[in-house]
Amino acid sequence: MEGSKRREIDETTASWSYAELWDKFPIPARPDGEELKIEERVIKNYNQDVKKLKLMILGSTIEYRSLCKRLGIIPYVVDFSKENFDSLTVYSKEKFKKEHFIETDWLKVNQANYFDFILGHRPFNVVRHDQVLTLFKKMYKSLKSGGIFFCRGNVKFPKDKDQLQTIIDKWAFAQNRPYRLFSYLEVALYIHCADKYGYLDYPKAREVIKNFYQKGKISKKDYRDIQPLISMPEGTKFRSYISKEELEKYIKPAGFKKIEWLFTSHEFTKNMPIIKLTK
Numbered sequence: 001m002e003g004s005k006r007r008e009i010d011e012t013t014a015s016w017s018y019a020e021l022w023d024k025f026p027i028p029a030r031p032d033g034e035e036l037k038i039e040e041r042v043i044k045n046y047n048q049d050v051k052k053l054k055l056m057i058l059g060s061t062i063e064y065r066s067l068c069k070r071l072g073i074i075p076y077v078v079d080f081s082k083e084n085f086d087s088l089t090v091y092s093k094e095k096f097k098k099e100h101f102i103e104t105d106w107l108k109v110n111q112a113n114y115f116d117f118i119l120g121h122r123p124f125n126v127v128r129h130d131q132v133l134t135l136f137k138k139m140y141k142s143l144k145s146g147g148i149f150f151c152r153g154n155v156k157f158p159k160d161k162d163q164l165q166t167i168i169d170k171w172a173f174a175q176n177r178p179y180r181l182f183s184y185l186e187v188a189l190y191i192h193c194a195d196k197y198g199y200l201d202y203p204k205a206r207e208v209i210k211n212f213y214q215k216g217k218i219s220k221k222d223y224r225d226i227q228p229l230i231s232m233p234e235g236t237k238f239r240s241y242i243s244k245e246e247l248e249k250y251i252k253p254a255g256f257k258k259i260e261w262l263f264t265s266h267e268f269t270k271n272m273p274i275i276k277l278t279k
Contacts, residue, residue: 019169021228022062023091027185031063031121031152034264038147039068039150042276043117046148056142056220058106058120060085062092069096076100078109107134112141122153122245125239126156129197132242136254140279149256149277154187156241156249156271158175164188164208172218181222182229183270190240191271200240205230234257241271 022030044050051072057064060079068075079085082103089096102109106123118139127135139149164185171177173183193205209230213223232238252261258278263269 008106018056022088025229026180028183028269029186031061032264032269034266035152036063038262038264038274039119040071042148042150043071043073046116054144055114055117055119056115057113058118058123060088061119061121062088062094064119064121064156065092065096065099066094068099069094072271074098074100076102076111076115078102078104078106080105107131107138107174109138109142113144115142116144116147118147118149118151119155120149120151123151124242124250125153125235127239127268128237129199129239132246133250133253134251136256136277139277140255143279145279147279149279150274151277152274154190154239154241154271155247155273156191156243158244160191160271162188162192164192168212168217172212172222179268180225181218182226182268186229186239187268187271190238194240198239200238202230202232202236210269211265244247247275251275255279 009263043053043055046053046091053073054076054155055068055073056076056078057068058078060077065077077085077099079101080103082101085101085103107127120139122183124132124135133236139151143149167188171181177184189205189208190200193201193208195201196264209223209226212218213220218226248259256277256279260276260278261275262276264274
C-alpha cells in the first residue's frame with residue numbers, strides 16, 4: 001500500500017475507512033475482547049451448526065474476521081472499497097484465506113433473508129444522518145427469521161453530561177494506566193466536538209487536544225499519540241453519536257422484534273453499547 005495519501009470521502013456512501021491508521025487505533029475504536037466474547041457465546045449457542053452459519057461483516061474489521069476464523073465460519077465481508085479490504089488484510093498479522101468479499105455500499109446489499117448474523121462496529125455512526133433508518137431496514141431484510149444483528153456504536157443517553165474534562169483530570173497522568181489515553185477520551189472527545197447534526201468536527205477536536213497539551217493537561221507522548229488519530233482528511237464524515245431516542249425511532253420501524261442493550265465493563269465504553277437486534 002502507498003503511503004498515507006489524502007483522500008476525499010464520499011459522505012453519501014454507507015462506509016468510512018481508517019484503513020491507513022487501523023493498527024494505530026486502540027479500543028474502543030476497534031472491537032475489544034469482552035465484546036467478541038459476547039458475540040461468540042451467542043453464535044455458539046445458536047441452534048445450528050456453527051460452521052454452516054451465514055455471517056456478514058460490515059466493513060473489513062479484522063477482529064470480526066478473526067472471530068469467524070476461530071469459529072470455522074466463512075464470512076461475507078462487505079466493504080465499499082476493495083482497497084480498504086486489501087489494506088487491512090495486509091496489515092493484519094493473522095491471515096485470512098477463506099472469505100467472501102463483496103465490494104458494495106452497505107445500503108445496497110441485496111441478499112434477502114440470507115444471513116444468520118450480521119456484525120457491525122459503529123455502522124450507524126458512519127452512514128449519513130438521514131440514512132440510518134435505511135441501514136436498519138436493509139440489515140433487517142438481509143437477515144433470516146430469528147437472525148441477529150450485532151451493532152456497536154457511539155450512543156448518547158438521556159441525562160448524559162460532557163465528561164471530557166473529568167476524564168482528562170482522572171486519566172491523563174494516572175499511574176499504571178491500563179490503556180492509552182485515547183481509549184479513555186475518544187468517545188467523550190467526539191461528543192464534545194460534535195456539530196448540530198452530531199458529526200465530528202475534526203478541526204475542533206484537534207484544537208481541543210492541542211489546548212489540553214499547551215496547558216499541560218496531557219503529556220507530550222499522549223499528544224503525539226492522539227494527533228494522527230483525529231487528523232482524518234478533509235471531507236471525512238463520522239457521526240460522533242446518535243441519541244438513544246433517535247436510534248430506537250429507527251430500529252423499531254425497521255421491523256426488529258427484540259432489542260437488547262448490552263454493555264462491557266470498561267469505563268470508557270458506557271456510551272458504546274452492543275445493540276443486539278433480533279429479526
